[in-house]
Amino acid sequence: MDIEERLRADDRLEPVSRTEVMQYWLANEVEDESDAPDPDGLPTEPGLREELVDRKPIAGRVFGAEEAGWYRTELSVDELRDLRVVVGPESEGWRALADDGRIGTVAKRIREADDATEFDAKAEEDFEEVASLADDIEASGTNGRLVVVEEGDDPAYVADGNHRAVAQVLSLLRDEANDGETDEKREIYFGVRPGATARS
Template identity: 35%
Template sequence: MRSLRWNAVMDVFGSDGERVTEEELVKHWLALEREKTGLDTTALDGMSRREALDELLERKPGAAAFLWRASPIEWSRMTLSRTEFERLRVVGGPEGLLWQALSPDGTVMGAAERVENEDLVVLGAETGVDVERVVAFADELATGGELAELVLTKRRGSGSPRVADGNHRATAVCLHLLRTGEYRPQRAYLGIGKNPVLTPLYERIRGVFSRLRPGGPRW
């Protein structure tokens, strides 16, 4: 019983931000995907959660797989602090490919440092990531523009979230920070899913006490 009560405490402190439904998150993400291909987004209003989820999984079978693999998921929307943002990890994938190839330490900040310091043509050819798109987003920030919310995912009790959607935008925020020293507070949806593997106790304790510090980072 003590273990069950302790897990309940972890769950309470593990949630933060404005709670949102999965349907809201899915339709936000699907709207962004439709906009990329010039499709109408107004049709989403008449879609059921199941219809929207099916289309999203068809469009993003890898990144969106978290939606069923980690179910049930608690979704919230929040503004990320600079410390939280710098700890974000790029989307998962095979080692040495795409974002995993671009970021030497697996973070969006690591990806931004390479974009800032290396030849873009060579970097794009080496990793397969559209790094010119990252630069375009950073330039948009420099002129006062805003970027759409990111979609972040993590397992309960684990470390920093991964960017499931918005890796170009997230890297651009870090690139703008590197260039100007200015962090533009970024909004994001965060999904915290079940963890099928018992997380070491010290990891969960560390996560709780970091969230108890007033104004401290949530991961």
């Protein structure tokens, strides 16, 4: 069973509002900003969406006219690895780091690289940020939720941050190198767009 089938059949899917998802996502985006808006204090959903789209344009697609059904659930480590990087042109950005577009493949490439100079300038910047985030996850023991979206028959992808998703897998790869396999779970918000179905 692939990840999309497993999620659609998951009895543990807990319905949540899209406002909750936007508030969570925006809180992550503004945590290092000075004079940042309070996601919980924004009076309307359109205002919340506008603040989020200003910082993450992909949110305009995620929270577009065709509304998704939103749920909270957990992924296994293998399912986390199988998620795709954020949608976009083939062979550009993150997709250039993995022929199959999987989060796990990108994390493995970063872990196996001798240093960031093996990648181009933009990828080098991404490499360093991911490694730093993975260090933070290992130091704090916290990793937060990811926002994952399924659109029709396309594979589920991470919408809110390839850096965070790859860093989570990178930290797990490091753990496995030291301690063997792990049965850890990762909590996500899961959005199902038109054309896909989920059991509620």
